[in-house]
Amino acid sequence: xxxxxxxxxxxxxxxxxxxxxxIFALLALxxxxxxxxxxxxxxxxxxxxxxxxLGLDEPFAVRYLLWLKQFVLHxxxxxxxxxxxxxxxxxxxxxxxxxxPPGERLRVTSWSSRGKPVADLILERVPQTLxxxxxxxxxxxxxxxxxxxxxxxxxxxxxxxxxxVFAIIGYSMPTFVTGLxxxxxxxxxxxxxxxxxxxxxxxxxxxxxxxxIRQMIMPVAVLAFFQVAQLSRFTRSSILDNLKQDYVxxxxxxxxxxxxxxxxxxxxxxxIPVVTLIALGIPSIFAGAIITEQIFRVNGLGALLIIAIQSxxxxxxxxxxxxxxxxxxxxxxxxxxxxxxxDPRIQYS
Numbered sequence: 491x492x493x494x495x496x497x498x499x500x501x502x503x504x505x506x507x508x509x510x511x512x513i514f515a516l517l518a519l520x521x522x523x524x525x526x527x528x529x530x531x532x533x534x535x536x537x538x539x540x541x542x543x544l545g546l547d548e549p550f551a552v553r554y555l556l557w558l559k560q561f562v563l564h565x566x567x568x569x570x571x572x573x574x575x576x577x578x579x580x581x582x583x584x585x586x587x588x589x590x591p592p593g594e595r596l597r598v599t600s601w602s603s604r605g606k607p608v609a610d611l612i613l614e615r616v617p618q619t620l621x622x623x624x625x626x627x628x629x630x631x632x633x634x635x636x637x638x639x640x641x642x643x644x645x646x647x648x649x650x651x652x653x654x655v656f657a658i659i660g661y662s663m664p665t666f667v668t669g670l671x672x673x674x675x676x677x678x679x680x681x682x683x684x685x686x687x688x689x690x691x692x693x694x695x696x697x698x699x700x701x702x703i704r705q706m707i708m709p710v711a712v713l714a715f716f717q718v719a720q721l722s723r724f725t726r727s728s729i730l731d732n733l734k735q736d737y738v739x740x741x742x743x744x745x746x747x748x749x750x751x752x753x754x755x756x757x758x759x760x761x762i763p764v765v766t767l768i769a770l771g772i773p774s775i776f777a778g779a780i781i782t783e784q785i786f787r788v789n790g791l792g793a794l795l796i797i798a799i800q801s802x803x804x805x806x807x808x809x810x811x812x813x814x815x816x817x818x819x820x821x822x823x824x825x826x827x828x829x830x831x832x833d834p835r836i837q838y839s
Contacts (some may be wrong), residue, residue, distance in 0.1 A: 502819050509815045514554045525545050557598065561809060563593040565609050598809060602801040608809045611794060619790035620687050626710040630717035631768060637727025660719030669785040670686060670711045683708050689789035708788045724767055728760040762829055769825035773817035
């Protein structure tokens with residue numbers, strides 16, 4: 491296992507480097523620049539000075555390597571120094587400075603937020619995204635797997651037919667439609683929940699915790715409804731495929747109880763493709779929650795990415811997209827490791 495894990499980690503490094511290069515190249519080739527949002531009365535010479543101050547006059551390779559050095563090396567080093575109150579010395583190989591001295595390390599800064607570090611902007615938005623996205627995804631997994639198992643065991647029953655109808659509706663309706671319907675019904679008509687998510691709310695007592703739960707219900711329900719529809723149908727299909735296998739007939743012929751056969755044999759084998767879907771869905775739901783965050787005005791990573799795209803803030807867009815890529819690659823490795831625990835036949839030697 492350790493050898494396999496080391497090998498996978500080593501293969502992810504060039505993969506992430508290639509992904510970062512492609513993202514940076516696409517953003518560099520995109521039309522427009524940060525000065526396009528400035529008033530037309532600003533002189534062309536002033537616009538050119540602004541572009542030079544942002545480093546846009548440098549060659550593409552220089553800008554990419556500078557971002558890579560700042561985001562991959564300087565940002566983690568600054569975080570470690572701040573967390574453990576230590577100083578990491580500089581590292582220089584010949585004329586090339588790999589790690590700059592303390593106090594001279596340039597950080598990735600936002601162009602539209604007056605030079606604020608991008609890492610600080612992301613850390614400010616992560617809690618809001620986790621409150622909504624993290625809770626919704628956890629609930630969707632806890633609800634979808636039992637629904638899929640029960641639907642497969644009681645195939646063509648009333649429960650299976652009702653759950654299938656709801657799954658088809660949830661999967662076919664995009665989140666911006668269900669989000670708007672939820673606002674119209676439960677906020678405008680009934681007045682049960684607030685239509686706008688208050689990101690300034692601080693949870694400090696039971697009353698504020700209740701307000702936080704109340705404003706989370708609609709965005710969490712909208713995201714969970716879509717995810718439950720997808721995961722439950724996938725789980726049901728995987729369970730049905732395994733129920734037809736020979737080892738299930740053998741276990742039933744030996745007189746084992748249906749609950750034992752399902753929980754000890756069928757479920758573990760059926761969860762292998764489901765784990766893949768869950769692991770790869772964790773990063774993708776952060777990107778998919780962009781629309782939901784815009785509908786309910788959740789000031790999370792999705793809102794940060796939208797604002798950065800509108801203002802052509804390349805450092806923020808590049809950093810957020812690269813974090814999504816890191817999450818996808820990381821959870822893909824985690825899914826491969828979980829396979830070995832679900833199915834002992836899978837060996838990593």
